[in-house]
Amino acid sequence: MGVLEVRNLTLVLDNKKILDNLSIDFWQGHVHALCGPNGAGKSTLANTIMGLSGYTDIEGDILLDGASIRHLSVDERARRGITLAWQEPARFEGLRVADFLLAGAKNKRRSVAADALKTVGLEPDKYLNRAVDKTLSGGERKRIELASILTMQPRIVLMDEPDSGIDVEALEQIFACLRIFKSQGTTVILITHSAAVLRQAEHAFLMCNGRLIDKGSTSRIYRYFEDKCIPCAHINEPVEEETK
Amino acid sequence: MTNQDIVAELLQSIGMPVGHGLPEDVARLQVHGNKVVGTHLLPGLLADVEEQPDGIHAVIRVKNGVKIAKPIHICFGLLPERGIQHIRLEIVMEEHATASVLAHCTFPNAVEVEHKMDAVIQIQPHAVYSYLERHVHGDKGGVLVIPKAKISVEEGAHFKTEFELIKGSAGKISFDYEATCKEKSILEMIARISGKGEDTIQIRETGLLQGAHARAILKTSIAVRDHARADVYNALTAAGPYSRGHVDCKEIVQGAAVARATPIVEVNHPTAHVTHEAAIGSVDSKQLETLMSRGLSEEDAVELIIRGMLS
Numbered sequence: 050m051g052v053l054e055v056r057n058l059t060l061v062l063d064n065k066k067i068l069d070n071l072s073i074d075f076w077q078g079h080v081h082a083l084c085g086p087n088g089a090g091k092s093t094l095a096n097t098i099m100g101l102s103g104y105t106d107i108e109g110d111i112l113l114d115g116a117s118i119r120h121l122s123v124d125e126r127a128r129r130g131i132t133l134a135w136q137e138p139a140r141f142e143g144l145r146v147a148d149f150l151l152a153g154a155k156n157k158r159r160s161v162a163a164d165a166l167k168t169v170g171l172e173p174d175k176y177l178n179r180a181v182d183k184t185l186s187g188g189e190r191k192r193i194e195l196a197s198i199l200t201m202q203p204r205i206v207l208m209d210e211p212d213s214g215i216d217v218e219a220l221e222q223i224f225a226c227l228r229i230f231k232s233q234g235t236t237v238i239l240i241t242h243s244a245a246v247l248r249q250a251e252h253a254f255l256m257c258n259g260r261l262i263d264k265g266s267t268s269r270i271y272r273y274f275e276d277k278c279i280p281c282a283h284i285n286e287p288v289e290e291e292t293k
Numbered sequence: 294m295t296n297q298d299i300v301a302e303l304l305q306s307i308g309m310p311v312g313h314g315l316p317e318d319v320a321r322l323q324v325h326g327n328k329v330v331g332t333h334l335l336p337g338l339l340a341d342v343e344e345q346p347d348g349i350h351a352v353i354r355v356k357n358g359v360k361i362a363k364p365i366h367i368c369f370g371l372l373p374e375r376g377i378q379h380i381r382l383e384i385v386m387e388e389h390a391t392a393s394v395l396a397h398c399t400f401p402n403a404v405e406v407e408h409k410m411d412a413v414i415q416i417q418p419h420a421v422y423s424y425l426e427r428h429v430h431g432d433k434g435g436v437l438v439i440p441k442a443k444i445s446v447e448e449g450a451h452f453k454t455e456f457e458l459i460k461g462s463a464g465k466i467s468f469d470y471e472a473t474c475k476e477k478s479i480l481e482m483i484a485r486i487s488g489k490g491e492d493t494i495q496i497r498e499t500g501l502l503q504g505a506h507a508r509a510i511l512k513t514s515i516a517v518r519d520h521a522r523a524d525v526y527n528a529l530t531a532a533g534p535y536s537r538g539h540v541d542c543k544e545i546v547q548g549a550a551v552a553r554a555t556p557i558v559e560v561n562h563p564t565a566h567v568t569h570e571a572a573i574g575s576v577d578s579k580q581l582e583t584l585m586s587r588g589l590s591e592e593d594a595v596e597l598i599i600r601g602m603l604s
Contacts, residue, residue, distance in 0.1 A: 099582075099586055102582065122585070122591075123582055123585040123586055124585040124586075124588055124589060124590050124594075127585060127587055127589075131586075132586050132587060132588075133586045135579070135583065139577070139583045140580075141580055141598065141601050142543070142602050143514075143600075143601035143602050143603065143604040144597065144598065144600075144601030144602075144604070145604070148600075152584055152587050152589055152597060153587025153589060180601070180604075181601075197587060198587075201588065
């Protein structure tokens with residue numbers, strides 16, 4: 050039994066089945082990767098686990114430690130230890146980085162925010178008093194968002210495309226964060242198309258058309274993904290034998 | 294109450310601890326109702342203040358080329374629950390003078406207080422003047438605030454005004470500033486206001502860029518909750534060659550509050566350029582859900598987003 054279990058999850062948006070009777074287990078303290086072509090339902094699964102608006106009208110269930118969380122709000126899920134790093138983090142006009150980092154932190158000391166910034170490779174003196182707004186690059190916001198998750202010390206982190214908009218050097222710092230999560234026993238779910246990111250995971254799942262196509266070692270899943278999904282001859286139309 | 298006691302209480306209401314004295318190199322003017330209860334001037338800074346039945350008339354002048362290093366501290370206030378304070382203000386920044394003002398308007402116990410300001414502000418060529426007016430009101434919402442200003446910003450001069458009312462209940466605000474800008478001058482008019490309960494907020498800011506290469510920004514950020522109402526009228530006209538301007542209005546609306554924005558931009562010269570953006574609505578759902586996904590309740594998340602926007 051996993052710490053987080055997705056059970057027969059179906060989500061229909063605009064008359065289209067985005068998640069189709071999907072079942073996946075995520076294991077305590079492990080780093081998992083979800084891969085698959087665009088439109089496979091990976092981000093939708095993350096948003097549904099987090100309970101974001103527009104992603105709550107589901108069939109099936111999501112269990113945390115064996116108990117359903119399907120009727121819990123976003124903040125209730127977060128207080129049970131689940132959080133999400135967006136592919137494109139939000140901007141907050143006027144909100145200082147320090148306040149953002151400490152908003153969900155268990156320990157509200159400023160030094161906690163400073164340490165989190167250092168971990169993601171940003172100098173606290175330069176960033177703590179800046180606003181989380183359009184003056185920051187996409188990569189900076191991405192790292193600041195990750196720092197906010199470090200201060201929160203969650204049990205489960207969903208990371209949607211952690212490498213998008215990130216340069217090579219910053220990517221190493223994001224991988225360092227993953228190692229910290231791992232050392233703290235945090236369960237990580239990475240949503241990615243990248244081989245470099247996939248290599249950080251211990252288990253991989255391949256999704257297509259809202260369904261789980263395959264699961265197993267990251268190398269095997271990535272080979273499959275490369276060979277059959279890019280370009281994908283059956284994009285969003287998985288052939289029958291692959292879905293068995 | 295002695296003047297010292299009144300000053301202490303006024304300063305306490307704006308968060309300055311009792312007994313906290315301002316340093317000698319900080320100029321100050323403290324007015325309670327129609328009484329001047331504290332003044333301290335510096336060389337090159339002149340203040341001619343006349344007490345009147347319902348307030349004061351003050352002429353403040355910074356002499357030619359004088360640079361006041363630290364912000365001049367002005368405190369206007371009224372401690373009783375009821376009363377009128379009418380400030381008639383003339384400010385003259387002579388050529389090449391530089392000064393900034395931190396003005397607190399504090400009405401901590403107001404039940405029925407009227408605070409009016411009629412200002413004429415003249416920023417002479419190449420002078421620099423910034424004025425931050427921070428209001429501190431009690432929670433009863435019994436303040437009627439009517440600030441009006443006519444501002445002329447001469448060649449190469451820079452004028453910046455910020456109006457902030459975030460703490461306590463806004464009450465009723467009717468704000469009307471009008472500025473004319475000459476060649477290569479800069480105008481910045483910024484307002485940040487939080488309204489709740491039955492507060493009503495009316496903002497009217499107009500700027501005329503007369504001179505070549507004049508620049509201006511009119512920026513308003515308002516959050517209204519409960520049954521509060523906000524009505525923002527920002528008008529910017531660019532008539533000078535190569536003049537540039539931007540009008541920006543953001544309003545967050547919660548509960549049964551109502552917000553309206555009317556940005557007017559007008560360009561009268563083919564090389565001038567003015568832009569505007571206005572956004573009115575509830576809190577951005579992505580911002581909200583980001584903070585909620587860190588464990589904040591919806592209410593706390595909204596509060597933090599509004600605090601950021603008004604900071």
